[in-house]
Amino acid sequence: MENPDDVIDVRLDNDDEVEDEVQDWKILKNSRNSEIIPKRGEKDFEPDGTNVQAKLIDDSREAMFEALETPRGYFSKNRLTAVWMKDEKKALVLHPRGNYFKDMGAAAKIGNNRHGVWLNEIETVYLCERGSLLVYLGNSSFVEYLESDATDFDYQGELMALTLSHLYALAFCESPDLLDQYHVYALLKRNGYLIQRYTPKEEKEIQQSSSPTLTHNITNVLAKSYSVLKQLFFNIAPCIIKQHLLAFYISSRYESLWTDFYYQKHHILSYTSLFRQLRLIPSYSASNCHLQSAENTSPYQISYNIWKPMPNFSKKNPPKPDFQVCIVNTNKISFPKVEDIRCLLSNAEISDSDYERPGETKNTKAKGKSTAQTQTKKQMREQRRKDRFNKLSEYSQKKTIYLRKRDDMLKHGTSGKSVLLAVLQDGVLNFMNLSEVDFTFRDSSRIKLDNILPKRPHEIMWHGAIES
Amino acid sequence: MEVEGEETECSMILLPLIGDRVMIFDVEDVKKLRKLGILGVLTGTLPSAPQQNVFHGIPLELGIYEVIWLVENGYGTIVDSLKMHEEVEKQSKSEMSRQNRERVIGDFTHIPNSPAVNSVHSNDPVGAVGLREFIVSRCPTNEALRALLTDYFVFRSVRQNGYQVMPGLRFGGDMIAYPGDPLRYHSHLIVRPLRGPVNLLDIVAGGRLATGVKKVWVIGGLLQEDKTKIQEITIEEESIDQILESEVKPISFSIEWAGFG
Numbered sequence: 001m002e003n004p005d006d007v008i009d010v011r012l013d014n015d016d017e018v019e020d021e022v023q024d025w026k027i028l029k030n031s032r033n034s035e036i037i038p039k040r041g042e043k044d045f046e047p048d049g050t051n052v053q054a055k056l057i058d059d060s061r062e063a064m065f066e067a068l069e070t071p072r073g074y075f076s077k078n079r080l081t082a083v084w085m086k087d088e089k090k091a092l093v094l095h096p097r098g099n100y101f102k103d104m105g106a107a108a109k110i111g112n113n114r115h116g117v118w119l120n121e122i123e124t125v126y127l128c129e130r131g132s133l134l135v136y137l138g139n140s141s142f143v144e145y146l147e148s149d150a151t152d153f154d155y156q157g158e159l160m161a162l163t164l165s166h167l168y169a170l171a172f173c174e175s176p177d178l179l180d181q182y183h184v185y186a187l188l189k190r191n192g193y194l195i196q197r198y199t200p201k202e203e204k205e206i207q208q209s210s211s212p213t214l215t216h217n218i219t220n221v222l223a224k225s226y227s228v229l230k231q232l233f234f235n236i237a238p239c240i241i242k243q244h245l246l247a248f249y250i251s252s253r254y255e256s257l258w259t260d261f262y263y264q265k266h267h268i269l270s271y272t273s274l275f276r277q278l279r280l281i282p283s284y285s286a287s288n289c290h291l292q293s294a295e296n297t298s299p300y301q302i303s304y305n306i307w308k309p310m311p312n313f314s315k316k317n318p319p320k321p322d323f324q325v326c327i328v329n330t331n332k333i334s335f336p337k338v339e340d341i342r343c344l345l346s347n348a349e350i351s352d353s354d355y356e357r358p359g360e361t362k363n364t365k366a367k368g369k370s371t372a373q374t375q376t377k378k379q380m381r382e383q384r385r386k387d388r389f390n391k392l393s394e395y396s397q398k399k400t401i402y403l404r405k406r407d408d409m410l411k412h413g414t415s416g417k418s419v420l421l422a423v424l425q426d427g428v429l430n431f432m433n434l435s436e437v438d439f440t441f442r443d444s445s446r447i448k449l450d451n452i453l454p455k456r457p458h459e460i461m462w463h464g465a466i467e468s
Numbered sequence: 469m470e471v472e473g474e475e476t477e478c479s480m481i482l483l484p485l486i487g488d489r490v491m492i493f494d495v496e497d498v499k500k501l502r503k504l505g506i507l508g509v510l511t512g513t514l515p516s517a518p519q520q521n522v523f524h525g526i527p528l529e530l531g532i533y534e535v536i537w538l539v540e541n542g543y544g545t546i547v548d549s550l551k552m553h554e555e556v557e558k559q560s561k562s563e564m565s566r567q568n569r570e571r572v573i574g575d576f577t578h579i580p581n582s583p584a585v586n587s588v589h590s591n592d593p594v595g596a597v598g599l600r601e602f603i604v605s606r607c608p609t610n611e612a613l614r615a616l617l618t619d620y621f622v623f624r625s626v627r628q629n630g631y632q633v634m635p636g637l638r639f640g641g642d643m644i645a646y647p648g649d650p651l652r653y654h655s656h657l658i659v660r661p662l663r664g665p666v667n668l669l670d671i672v673a674g675g676r677l678a679t680g681v682k683k684v685w686v687i688g689g690l691l692q693e694d695k696t697k698i699q700e701i702t703i704e705e706e707s708i709d710q711i712l713e714s715e716v717k718p719i720s721f722s723i724e725w726a727g728f729g
Contacts, residue, residue, distance in 0.1 A: 022634075024652075028517065047647055071576070174487070190513060426530075
């Protein structure tokens with residue numbers, strides 16, 4: 001019974017935990033007019049046999065059933081219909097309207113100049129389930145209509161309107177994996193994200209270069225031979241040399257440390273230089289590991305590209321995704337192996353956006369929303385923190401920013417590549433984030449830190465000033 | 469068993485099979501299941517609040533153990549959802565347009581969850597799927613089948629002890645058990661069925677984790693004689709039904725992290 005103008009706007013106090021526990025449906029009933037769902041209902045430890053408790057359970061169940069029984073559908077001003085085409089396993093929307101098609105659907109051109117939008121199984125079920133789309137079952141007379149020049153079609157008289165369970169059966173019965181994908185898709189859509197199916201890079205390239213030219217071929221060959229060379233260099237050479245090098249490296253490092261102490265060649269005056277001396281084990285950059293993924297046969301594949309809500313999203317020309325997600329069903333598959341994770345990450349896009357601290361984003365949102373309202377305790381604390389920060393010297397400010405940035409990179413990855421793992425068990429869904437960290441801060445991550453404070457040994461604990 | 473269970477009427481709950489899992493679309497069936505203490509997981513979008521993820525709506529997804537339990541105890545029948553709906557498609561054109569008209573009430577167009585009760589409900593539904601068929605479709609190998617049966621017996625015994633069970637993903641177990649309806653109670657147990665020897669480190673990890681979230685970690689497995697019985701079962705045989713009927717009593721232990729001094 002959704003009416004876009006007065007959709008209940010439910011935002012959460014603390015989304016981390018609310019979804020973990022089974023919530024009390026009475027809250028939903030009571031919060032019809034309020035904006036925020038309270039944190040959680042009161043729960044008991046165990047049954048105590050009292051009528052009071054029995055009544056509370058009954059009330060909660062009643063509230064739940066009442067919410068479940070709320071009719072699904074739309075008011076005529078939001079009318080949106082589609083026709084399910086069994087052969088294509090897609091739904092055709094002839095008169096698309098509303099906000100939904102920003103990221104959904106693909107343009108359709110049928111018969112003589114009939115335009116519309118194709119919705120895939122998942123998109124169709126999602127829109128129908130939220131009560132925004134009525135789906136009819138296509139038949140021969142509808143196909144005839146599509147091919148003809150007729151302008152009108154009697155949907156109600158000619159076609160059967162599908163129930164939600166019927167649509168589920170048509171969409172998912174033959175491909176159960178789609179159901180897992182649907183759960184993830186729907187959850188993210190309900191949170192307002194923009195989503196598109198992920199297409200592997202190679203496929204994209206093939207699509208783009210439908211007419212191969214000579215130059216294209218040459219560059220292709222060049223690129224291929226380059227990658228072969230690279231592989232040779234990075235994979236084979238290190239295998240042989242690495243072990244010897246490692247032994248040599250460690251012994252030489254020990255020796256130098258020892259001789260430094262013994263002969264006092266080098267005075268260790270700060271922790272930084274001590275830590276620097278203690279760097280015994282060589283490390284390598286994560287970005288070097290992705291070269292083996294020439295053939296991608298891993299069962300773990302990215303399913304969706306995801307964007308945070310944005311006003312000018314273009315389906316044809318989308319920006320780099322904010323997240324990419326791979327779906328894992330605990331009943332069918334276990335946690336990915338290192339090779340699979342590498343494979344996933346090698347296919348992941350490098351995101352440009354820096355990681356935002358959740359606290360910071362939340363605050364800007366809150367400010368936009370309620371300028372007139374009195375400050376909450378959280379905001380006051382934030383303000384005090386800012387004031388304190390502004391009082392610091394320029395150098396200390398930089399240092400604070402530097403340390404925060406470095407911590408963020410260690411926590412959330414240095415290469416900017418990450419893949420979300422959506423883990424499903426019988427309809428329960430959790431997310432994990434896989435990202436890669438180069439603890440030595442080489443390449444692009446070094447530049448990011450150098451921009452704040454140049455020429456620091458980013459890879460070690462930096463403790464006070466370093467000499468020379 | 470739940471005392472409330474006895475109140476339910478004897479009409480069978482239809483368990484529509486979509487692909488490899490059972491999803492319930494009829495709210496009346498959801499109510500009946502709740503009374504039986506079978507919780508499932510609501511996975512659909514709630515039409516009255518479609519932009520949030522705290523409360524979900526129809527359909528209700530049932531786990532495989534829940535489905536086996538329902539069929540084994542005579543509460544439900546599995547039906548192939550596609551076949552069931554093909555029956556509905558066969559209705560006459562006049563009937564169809566009448567139904568279409570009835571769905572528009574004033575200004576509001578109604579999208580029902582599931583077909584009208586009288587068109588499908590019966591004790592001998594179209595497209596019925598046998599329990600063995602369902603189990604084997606989920607466990608194509610003997611090994612997987614035996615593992616599933618072991619897990620199921622643990623599930624069954626947890627239920628027999630009066631607990632209601634939900635998937636345990638969020639707490640790092642196979643299932644979590646509640647002393648009653650989870651709408652009212654916090655869960656007490658994180659359950660892990662065992663199929664072989666248990667790693668000592670797992671015991672520490674499970675015990676610490678469960679104690680950390682104020683629960684108890686429970687491991688359950690079968691006694692040797694039952695294990696042997698299960699080892700003999702293969703996917704080709706009819707013996708799956710027999711072993712489900714037989715008295716298999718798993719043994720379980722609860723583990724809690726305790727500090728000394």
